[in-house]
Amino acid sequence: MMRIFVLTGAGISAESGLGTFRGKPGDGLWAKFDPMKLATPEAFAADPGAVHAFYNARRNNLLTTKPNPAHVALARLETELAKRGDKLFLVTQNIDNLHERAGSRRVIHMHGELLKARCTQCQAVVSWHDDLETTSVCPRCEQISALRPHVVWFGEMPFEMDMISDALSISDLFVAIGTSGSVYPAAGFVAQARAAGIRTCEINLDASDNADLFDDQRYGPASEAVPVWVEEVLLSA
Ligand code: BJW
Numbered sequence: 481m482m483r484i485f486v487l488t489g490a491g492i493s494a495e496s497g498l499g500t501f502r503g504k505p506g507d508g509l510w511a512k513f514d515p516m517k518l519a520t521p522e523a524f525a526a527d528p529g530a531v532h533a534f535y536n537a538r539r540n541n542l543l544t545t546k547p548n549p550a551h552v553a554l555a556r557l558e559t560e561l562a563k564r565g566d567k568l569f570l571v572t573q574n575i576d577n578l579h580e581r582a583g584s585r586r587v588i589h590m591h592g593e594l595l596k597a598r599c600t601q602c603q604a605v606v607s608w609h610d611d612l613e614t615t616s617v618c619p620r621c622e623q624i625s626a627l628r629p630h631v632v633w634f635g636e637m638p639f640e641m642d643m644i645s646d647a648l649s650i651s652d653l654f655v656a657i658g659t660s661g662s663v664y665p666a667a668g669f670v671a672q673a674r675a676a677g678i679r680t681c682e683i684n685l686d687a688s689d690n691a692d693l694f695d696d697q698r699y700g701p702a703s704e705a706v707p708v709w710v711e712e713v714l715l716s717a
Pocket of ligand 1: 488489490491492494495500501502519573574575591631632633634635636637638657658659660661662663664665683684685686687688700701702703
């Protein structure tokens with residue numbers, strides 16, 4: 481059995497119209513907000529309204545976007561690998577749902593999900609498609625003002641780390657797509673893979689911060705480079 485571990489980042493959703501975190505400053509949402517100043521528990525404690533506004537704008541934007549050929553290709557990879565007894569383990573740092581909407585059935589969201597809210601009082605995680613306000617009420621415990629976006633901010637522990645680590649350790653190939661390699665622990669996966677003797681591949685618009693750690697580097701827009709790579713994998717073996 482061949483096991484492929486894919487890690488995706490903001491670059492895979494860029495061509496769907498979702499902004500990346502780093503790189504050239506964009507316009508629209510990213511001109512109005514500095515994502516790195518808002519993605520912290522301290523920012524939320526100091527000004528929950530500003531953090532809610534940031535995520536409300538991104539949630540509304542997400543609902544107007546659609547998956548691009550890179551998401552579709554990864555969904556096809558999962559299906560085709562399964563047919564031949566192989567396996568794709570897909571981990572995304574993205575909080576959008578474009579992998580799922582493209583047809584991916586198993587996606588680990590290590591930095592959370594934009595369309596969910598979490599109650600800081602009763603810890604319930606609930607589906608949430610509307611704006612979150614400082615006065616929103618938890619549908620489970622009915623506490624007012626206790627809901628926060630179900631996302632992982634700096635200093636917080638990413639989700640499913642044990643499962644991710646186990647899956648990485650038994651993979652045959654590690655592929656990072658559209659991520660700058662600057663946020664840990666995800667940025668450390670390539671070094672972990674190399675230490676375990678696993679082949680590594682990067683697909684990105686430009687070289688990432690840890691490009692030297694990849695055996696294979698493919699540079700181009702994800703919507704083109706990912707489908708090409710997927711076809712190559714499916715033609716091999
Ligand atoms: C294209 C393209 C196209 C463009 N086609 N490509 C060492 C070890 C462990 C931790 C640390 C460490 N050193 C420091 C830390 C702490 C910190 C950290 O990493 N800081 C760094 C800034 C140095 N990490 C954390 O705090 C993490 N937690 C943690 O470590 O917990 C430990 C703990 C222990 C015990 C108790 C408690 C905790 C948490 C990190 C959470 C990150 N959260 C965010 C926000 C999520 C919610 C939201 O979306 O708002 O996650 S920050 C942001 O960065 C977001 C992203 O998922 C993440 C990564 O960004 P990504 O995806 O790589 O995007 P970009 O924009 O950086 O790059 C885009 C790439 O796409 C570029 O390369 C482009 O070239 C490319 N691209 N267009 C292909 N068309």
